[in-house]
Amino acid sequence: MTFAVNLYFNKEAESYITDIWAALDKLGKGKCLICYNGRPHITLAIYRDLNLQVAKGRLKLLARDVDPFKLTFLQIGIFPNNKGTIFLTPNLTDDLFQIHRNFHDMFKDHEDQSWDYYKPQSWYPHCTLSTETSEEAIPNVLGQLLKEFSPIEVTIKSIGIVSLDPIDYLFEIELGKNNASTLVE
Numbered sequence: 001m002t003f004a005v006n007l008y009f010n011k012e013a014e015s016y017i018t019d020i021w022a023a024l025d026k027l028g029k030g031k032c033l034i035c036y037n038g039r040p041h042i043t044l045a046i047y048r049d050l051n052l053q054v055a056k057g058r059l060k061l062l063a064r065d066v067d068p069f070k071l072t073f074l075q076i077g078i079f080p081n082n083k084g085t086i087f088l089t090p091n092l093t094d095d096l097f098q099i100h101r102n103f104h105d106m107f108k109d110h111e112d113q114s115w116d117y118y119k120p121q122s123w124y125p126h127c128t129l130s131t132e133t134s135e136e137a138i139p140n141v142l143g144q145l146l147k148e149f150s151p152i153e154v155t156i157k158s159i160g161i162v163s164l165d166p167i168d169y170l171f172e173i174e175l176g177k178n179n180a181s182t183l184v185e
Helices: 011-027 052-064 094-106 108-113 138-148
Strands: 003-009 041-047 069-079 085-090 127-130 152-163 168-174 182-184
Touching (some): 041 094, 052 152, 069 138, 094 152
Antiparallel strands (some): 003 152, 069 085, 152 168, 168 182
């Protein structure tokens, strides 16, 4: 089973991005992220296999030591050779890279199971807006995005684990010393 470890946003930011997903879904030019139980996020890592009990314990420790932090999405980007993925790019803050680095340090023993795109020195943090977008459809999707998108500040509030294909939310915990409570388990 494949697992992803994701950072999640405040509710207002999630709603804003979900509205963009809905507008893009009306175009019918890529995979419907809402239809697949998707939730706006930034992925820290994807694993081909993961010991969930060990991972949950480690994420609780990590979450306790990281306070919620802000990012701003100012740019739209494309991974054209990676299933036609269109995404929002956050500003690259110390907080974002620190949580990514600390996470991967804690999970070094799972490195052989992780996808290369998410490893340190290879990671391009992003929030997916459209995937499986054909090359011919990219201009239409970008045109719609230019109508829908304006820069947004988000707060990274929690970290969680999902299984993929289909997406199933397995575990989520709030960030911060004073609010490290489990949201989903």
